[in-house]
Amino acid sequence: MRKFSFVFSGLLALGVLFALQQTNSLKSARYTWESPRVPPGFDGFQVALVSDLHGKRFGREQKRLVQAVRDLQPDMIALTGDFIDRKTKDLDFAREFLEGIKNIAPVYWVDGNHDPHSPLYGELHALLAEYGVAVLAGNCVDITHGGDTMRLLGYAFWELYHPIEPADIVLFHGPDDFFRFAALGCGLVLSGHNHGGQIALPGGRAVLAPNWHLFPKYSGGVYAEGESTMVLSRGLGTSDIHVRLFARPEVVGVVFRAG
Numbered sequence: 001m002r003k004f005s006f007v008f009s010g011l012l013a014l015g016v017l018f019a020l021q022q023t024n025s026l027k028s029a030r031y032t033w034e035s036p037r038v039p040p041g042f043d044g045f046q047v048a049l050v051s052d053l054h055g056k057r058f059g060r061e062q063k064r065l066v067q068a069v070r071d072l073q074p075d076m077i078a079l080t081g082d083f084i085d086r087k088t089k090d091l092d093f094a095r096e097f098l099e100g101i102k103n104i105a106p107v108y109w110v111d112g113n114h115d116p117h118s119p120l121y122g123e124l125h126a127l128l129a130e131y132g133v134a135v136l137a138g139n140c141v142d143i144t145h146g147g148d149t150m151r152l153l154g155y156a157f158w159e160l161y162h163p164i165e166p167a168d169i170v171l172f173h174g175p176d177d178f179f180r181f182a183a184l185g186c187g188l189v190l191s192g193h194n195h196g197g198q199i200a201l202p203g204g205r206a207v208l209a210p211n212w213h214l215f216p217k218y219s220g221g222v223y224a225e226g227e228s229t230m231v232l233s234r235g236l237g238t239s240d241i242h243v244r245l246f247a248r249p250e251v252v253g254v255v256f257r258a259g
C-alpha cells in the first residue's frame, strides 16, 4: 500500500510539472503565405500574430514574450484580442508588453469576445491609444511596404454581421467564421480564440477549447478555403480551465511571398 501511494504521488508530481510546462512555456510557430494577392513590395513581409493573452505574463515584465515577438523581426504586429477577461485584475501585464513591443513594428488590434466583458475594457483601450496601437473596428487601413499597398480589415468579435469587404488581410478573433471571409474572397485571415484546443491529444488534436467547446473544427495552424488562407494562433493564456495540454502557448510569425 505504501509502495502504491509512493508511485501515485510520483506520477501526480510528474503530471503537475508537465501541465505547468505545457501551460507556461512559450514557442514560436512560423508559416508562409504565398499568394497572387501579395504584391512584389510585400515579398518577405513578416507579421507577428499575438492572441488570447488573458492577463498572462511570460517572464518578468513580459520579457520572454517581447523577445519572441522581436525574434520574428516583424514588419507588423497583429493583436487579435482576448488580452483581458472578467477575471483580469489589472493591466500591468498589458502595459509591460506594449512597452516592450512599441519600437518593433506598427501594432494593430481587434477586440475578442472576452475583452468587453472586463471592467478594465475602457482602460485597455486607453492604454492601446497611449501606445499608438491602431484599433480596427469594422474599418480598413492601407498598409504600405516596398512601394506597394495592401488593404487590412479588422473587426471586433461582435461586429461580424456588418458588411465586410474582400480585403487582402483580415484580423478577426473567431476562426469559426473563416468561411464568411473566404466567401467574400479575402486573402489572409489572422485569428485566435480556440487556444489550440487548450486541452488536446499528443500530436495536437484539439479536444476541449474555451467555452467548453468540444473537438473544435479549427484549433491552430493554417487552413485554406477557396482563394483564402487562415493562420490561426493557439494563443497564449487560458480561460475556463486554467491549464493547457498539448497546446502550448505560441507567438506566430507569417511571412508573405508573392505567388
Ligand SMILES: [Fe+2]
Pocket: 052, 082, 112, 113, 114, 173, 192, 193, 194
Ligand atoms: Fe476568445
